[in-house]
Amino acid sequence: MATATVNGVTLHYDTAGEGPPLLLIAGLGANSSAWAGAVPELSRRFTVITFDNRGVGRSAVPPGPYAVDTLADDAAALVEFLDLGPVAAVGWSLGASVLQSMLIRHGSILSKAVLLNGFPSYTPIQLAWLDAGLALRRANVDPLAVGVIGMAWAFTARVLSDHETLANQAKLAADDPYPTSLAGFEAQAAGLRVYDSRPDLPSALTPTLVLAGAEDVLTPVSQSVEMASLLPNASLRVLPRGGHAMLLEYPDDTLAAITDYLG
Numbered sequence: 232m233a234t235a236t237v238n239g240v241t242l243h244y245d246t247a248g249e250g251p252p253l254l255l256i257a258g259l260g261a262n263s264s265a266w267a268g269a270v271p272e273l274s275r276r277f278t279v280i281t282f283d284n285r286g287v288g289r290s291a292v293p294p295g296p297y298a299v300d301t302l303a304d305d306a307a308a309l310v311e312f313l314d315l316g317p318v319a320a321v322g323w324s325l326g327a328s329v330l331q332s333m334l335i336r337h338g339s340i341l342s343k344a345v346l347l348n349g350f351p352s353y354t355p356i357q358l359a360w361l362d363a364g365l366a367l368r369r370a371n372v373d374p375l376a377v378g379v380i381g382m383a384w385a386f387t388a389r390v391l392s393d394h395e396t397l398a399n400q401a402k403l404a405a406d407d408p409y410p411t412s413l414a415g416f417e418a419q420a421a422g423l424r425v426y427d428s429r430p431d432l433p434s435a436l437t438p439t440l441v442l443a444g445a446e447d448v449l450t451p452v453s454q455s456v457e458m459a460s461l462l463p464n465a466s467l468r469v470l471p472r473g474g475h476a477m478l479l480e481y482p483d484d485t486l487a488a489i490t491d492y493l494g
Contacts, residue, residue: 273490360449369413
């Protein structure tokens, strides 16, 4: 197990492949295994760095809350620790918020960026979704049930109507050998709910692809349009199929869009 103590926290990380460096930043409550299906393809072209944000996986869980800027400082410090910068980076959901903070505050270590299913700030609906997830976890509801409830926000009807596939996906998530603790989830959620990148995005000059799925109901396309309009060097791409978990549901299309942009 590779670890790095950076920015006052110990982070677990892995590298795979050869080529230009590519940092992958996972979403809320997710550890680096969220990228398991993508790493084999991406590592054919890149040196892929996956890591567990503070609070999840095999990384430390210091007392929260964790500001999004703190998570971005962690990621930037890891890149400097590995001496791989400037790197390309993909941030998914919360990871896209972390990457926005990096674009604003650590742009010199980034060569290109992809904001996947991202958002500049939470809407009232997203806040209600977050509060519901926190309530279920605080009530100690079975993780399998929590996962099933959350999937309606992540997948499209194509998967949601296939109960066998859905059950297998939920069981896979519930059987994670490194489950996220309530403390870690709460600490990440506390920082995410108050983050707003909009005032500072115009100062982020790194070339950026804002990538969304037309069927995403958790982070609607309108939020990607808003980010792209604020970033000076952004391209917007909306795939016709896929929701918030488009990387899992339509991996070929999603990875092709990412690799086409990163070159």
